[in-house]
Amino acid sequence: MQRSDLAAGPVAVAPWLxxxxxxxxxxxxxxxxxxxxxxxxxxxxxxxxxxTPRTAVMFGPPGFLYVYFTYGMHWCANVVCGxxxxxxxxxxxALAPVRGLDEMRAARPAARSERDLCSGPAKLCQALxxxxxxxxxxxxxxxxxxxxxxxxxxxxxxRLLDDGTPPPRRPxxxxxxxxxxxxxxxxxxxxxxxxxxxxxxxxxxxxxR
DNA sequence: CTTTGGATCGTCT
DNA sequence: GACGATCCAAAGG
Numbered sequence: 001m002q003r004s005d006l007a008a009g010p011v012a013v014a015p016w017l018x019x020x021x022x023x024x025x026x027x028x029x030x031x032x033x034x035x036x037x038x039x040x041x042x043x044x045x046x047x048x049x050x051x052t053p054r055t056a057v058m059f060g061p062p063g064f065l066y067v068y069f070t071y072g073m074h075w076c077a078n079v080v081c082g083x084x085x086x087x088x089x090x091x092x093x094a095l096a097p098v099r100g101l102d103e104m105r106a107a108r109p110a111a112r113s114e115r116d117l118c119s120g121p122a123k124l125c126q127a128l129x130x131x132x133x134x135x136x137x138x139x140x141x142x143x144x145x146x147x148x149x150x151x152x153x154x155x156x157x158x159r160l161l162d163d164g165t166p167p168p169r170r171p172x173x174x175x176x177x178x179x180x181x182x183x184x185x186x187x188x189x190x191x192x193x194x195x196x197x198x199x200x201x202x203x204x205x206x207x208x209r
Numbered sequence: 210c211t212t213t214g215g216a217t218c219g220t221c222t
Numbered sequence: 223g224a225c226g227a228t229c230c231a232a233a234g235g
Contacts, residue, residue, distance in 0.1 A: 035227070044227070046220095054220065071228050072217025078227090091227055110230065122228050132219095178227050 001162040003140050006062035006081040010036035010088040013081040015189040017090055017160075018167040022077075024128040025156040027103050029095025029118050030165070032194040035176045036187040037078070039087030043181035047087030057136045058087040065158055067125070067135040074122035077130050079139060079160065093121045093177070093188070096196045104128070120198045134158055168192060172201060 001020070006013055014036040021030050039047040039058065046068065047055045057066045058080055066078040066089050082088030095118035097104060104117045104127040111117050111127075118124040125131070139160040172190040175183060177198065190197055 037227075046227075049221090052221070068227080069219060070226055072219080072226085074228050076227060093227085120228070126229095176227070180226090 001140050001160055003061065003063040006079065006140070007083055008081065010038050010081050010090050011187055013079070013088075014090045014187065015171045015173075016167055017079060017092075018171055018189060018191050019165040021098060021161040021163050022092060022095060022124075022128065023159045023161055024130060025100070025103075027100030027128050028098040028161075029124060029128070030098050031092055031094075032096050033092075033094035033188070033190040033197050035091040035093055035189075037089050037091060038082075038187075042185070042187075044176065044179040044183075044185075045087065045089075047089075048181075051087070055087065058089050060084060060136075062088075063138060063140040063160075065130075065134055065137045065139055067130060067132055069132055070122075075125040075131050076121040077125050077134075077158075091121055092124060094119050094190070094194075094196050094198045095124045095127075096191075096194060097127070115196055119196050128158070129156070130158060 014034045017031050017034050021028055037045040039045050047058045051059050057064055061084040062081045064080045066080050067075055069075055078089035078091045080089050097117050108127050117127045137158055168191050172192045173186050174188050175186055176188045193201055
């Protein structure tokens with residue numbers, strides 16, 4: 001994973017991010033659902049009306065984390081993409097928990113099942129411990145020379161990794177969730193049939209009867 | 210199973 | 223001063 005992988009537009013980067021791994025210290029999850037947001041072209045984007053202090057990170061170079069606070073209590077995380085100067089980001093909407101499940105459960109007492117841990121944009125931030133303090137961190141910063149992946153110094157850095165799992169050849173695609181503007185754009189992508197999606201994947205769920 | 214409303218505050222108008 | 227890229231518990235069928 002390198003910064004140039006994220007320099008394309010958000011609608012191209014979003015499905016490409018499926019099956020990549022988001023890591024926070026000892027906790028990790030595989031990305032199974034995302035949404036693209038595209039600044040000036042997208043009335044649903046926080047950056048639609050130009051830069052503000054909050055959205056400054058979105059206008060910066062790709063590969064950084066944009067974290068915002070919403071509904072008075074929730075944090076949500078985005079991967080900034082596109083060229084510097086253009087506001088573009090991909091909202092991470094759901095993860096399949098991979099590592100550090102006990103820590104995730106401790107951070108999310110309301111979770112009744114493994115599926116409840118990361119099946120939503122605010123849930124996964126809670127599970128990984130991502131907050132506004134992580135806004136603007138570099139997700140793809142070069143690891144030091146000789147640093148071995150997995151040789152964790154227990155750092156709490158948020159990182160984006162490619163473990164070799166390719167994105168689905170034919171990702172699920174549909175309209176975005178929870179927005180009021182630009183509801184026609186089909187900029188939500190997911191891993192078909194994954195049990196950790198924020199909304200059940202009706203298309204791939206086995207039909208009853 | 211689905212629907213509803215409360216929580217709660219940073220951000221922009 | 224209004225509202226949101228949400229979640230959850232409680233109530234209803």
